[in-house]
Amino acid sequence: MKKQHKNNWVKIFFAIFFVFGLGAAVLVFSSESSENENQVEKENTSKISFVNKENSEQKNILDSLNTLKAAYDIAILEKTALSQELELERKNVENLMEIIKASQNPSAAQIKIFRNQLSDMNSSLEGKVVEIKKLKSQNKNLLTEIESQNVVMYNQKAENDTLISKQKKLESTLKDASKLSLSNFKVIALREKSSGAELETTKAKNTKKLKAIFTVNGNAVAKTGRRIFYVQVLDQKNNVLGDNKLIEFGNDKALVYSFIVSTDFQGKSVNVYGILNDQFKKGTYFVNFFDKQEIMGSASITLE
Template identity: 30%
Template structure:
């Protein structure tokens, strides 16, 4: 009888243990399954966080490249780029739960939409700038060619003006000096003796020049004796920083044709030696000669 009770108790204990074992196995299986689920969800969450972060980095790189082009939209692009940078900072600090990642993904999508709109506008501005730059470069080329042509024409005009100026100057030639003795009858006899000379005569020719300006011309005649004395009036005229002492003035009415000029310089006691005659147009020496009295 006792053996029966003992056997029944043992069976009861075994049954309880069996139930506990089954329960433990079920619990362990459930815990293992839950852990796998959590592990899978965690891995998925981390993958999504990395994906969002990568998308944000690409978005930032797009803005950086557009900002580097320095268009008129740079301020707007910088503002949007800063929003992306701030969202990247927040995402980096987040724990990465499903709800927050969903929020970040939504914000990324909104920023990406803004980016597409801004990039389209920026591309349009860049194309306009390219067109304007091409037009500007073409204008610069045309202006450069025009400037060179103007400079060439200006140079030619200056050279032509100089040529005309040079060509329009009168040429004084055949300048000659001589001495004459005056008789009581008024007759003049040429002499080369200083003691007999009463008059020194200066002759010169003004050549024909069709492009010269006609009208009254004044020449300053300077006669210098062998003792380096200026004969005649000995008047002085200032031309800027230059001063000219001359013997007499001769005024000529020039009409673009060859004209002979003859002027006399009266005197007495002329010295022997070489006499020098210089003819000036203002302070410019235009002709000279010399002669000797013995």
């Protein structure tokens, strides 16, 4: 009986030990499993965090490149000698943006390369901006110099125009001053006596010649020497009497004259005359006096 009771206690003891051992095993296994899960979760979280960080870096670089591209757009609008180079570098920025956008989950090494390229592009733009400012400053100075030169040239031209105008006026004044003037225009009809003496008449039947008389006024600045004048005599039908010759002076100027009168002009007034021999009828005759093609005066006579 005692032996049986002892065996029962042994069985109970082993049963309790088994239960505690099993619980401890389950507890240990559960703890290890939990630790493994936590480790896996940490690794996954770390991996996700790394991916998110790289994506954020990728976005930041793209944003910086967009800002850089906008800066290039502004620089190109300056339209300087560097515009072609700036357009090429802007194209490089756009190409890098396309490469980054096409990259899926770029590695840290790729991100580093992208950042280095961005840094180089920023440095290049900064250098170009400095050069653009220098060019603009040079252009401004050049424009200022050109404006100054234009002012000088304008003033010089104005001065030259004034001098030319004065010279032309002086030449015109001298030309006008050097012209000869005629005065005292008169025409008389002459008859001849048997003795050869010439007397003035008003009768057409007695008139043998017309005498055209005028004075060449004195002029100290006029050219001296032989001077020629043309006399034109017109009858009642407006016919040119006498030589009736045509002389051309150029510039489509011409004159039909009756006879020529010449004199040796030496700066002082001189009275000259010319004679027209013809048959004269009753009526009025008109006489015009010319210095080349320019009419200087006129006179008339009526024969009865």
